[in-house]
Amino acid sequence: MSFNGEQHPGVKQPTAESQGFRLNHTMLRIKDPEKALAFYSRVFGMSVVRRLDFEEMQFTLYFLAKLEADDDVPEDDAQRTAWTFSQKGLLELTHNWGSEDDPDLQYHDGNAEPQGFGHICFSVPDLKAAEAWFDANDVEFIKRSDQGKMQNVVFVKDVDGYWIEVVQADLLGHMGD
């Protein structure tokens, strides 16, 4: 499938074998869960839908969803785990126990060298209101909507330094023209 004549090098037609596959989550390591969870819940309105502790391997996973009105998260643990792994677009935050007490630990954002992962991105209904909300929460900006070459694209940092892009979908119609 190619829309409106766009060139998509290398693309193959999906087959039956990948039917039902779903992009469930993106995993980022965090230094201090108290800080990271406060940030993603307060600033981006995410909820922790499942916490999984791995005693032997000394880490905890926090699965975060931006819940919508019709999301019905099961209370039962096993059901909630299965629900979590059947969703689309979650954020998984990994806490290796004790990392918050390591003064030398700072996770790598993927934009400084060596590069790889770039950012996660939130779509918001009102970009100007979102910018004001970030300011009210002392969120660190990399780029405001009126700065740089990409107008109406905001970049902020989360508490571990990972980049978060923030956009308003209906302001980007002519991007890349």
Add this chain to the structure above:
Amino acid sequence: MSFNGEQHPGVKQPTAESQGFRLNHTMLRIKDPEKALAFYSRVFGMSVVRRLDFEEMQFTLYFLAKLEADDDVPEDDAQRTAWTFSQKGLLELTHNWGSEDDPDLQYHDGNAEPQGFGHICFSVPDLKAAEAWFDANDVEFIKRSDQGKMQNVVFVKDVDGYWIEVVQADLLGHMGD
């Protein structure tokens, strides 16, 4: 909100200011779009829903979605861009022009040092069938479902070396117990 008494350190109650926020995409840099798009379309069944070229900055963005039966992607470019940025759980692949011809370039997976980003994860309806499908496509495994401490969790590498976790939701009910 906390489910079944789980402890979620630092979590705040979401407020009205984050209403309508949506986790739109995760961005990864890719060396060769032909290889990366072949991989994600063929093996994981993803479709390129929007390509955006930035001539001045010499890069192209490919937005990939795992389309479902009821997804109705607009043909018109501007509408399709707005549609893209209003979705949940997309993958954005960034191609810096010419990177495919740089023999020294290998993007960083975030799991070797320095650590940060860990992986993306796909949920699949049948994990054993997915493993056979990966083998049929010569996908490189990091861990098969029956290896290591985490049973029923698969890790493979994409063509740039990024880690992809693959799980079957209903096999993970007792994870973390």
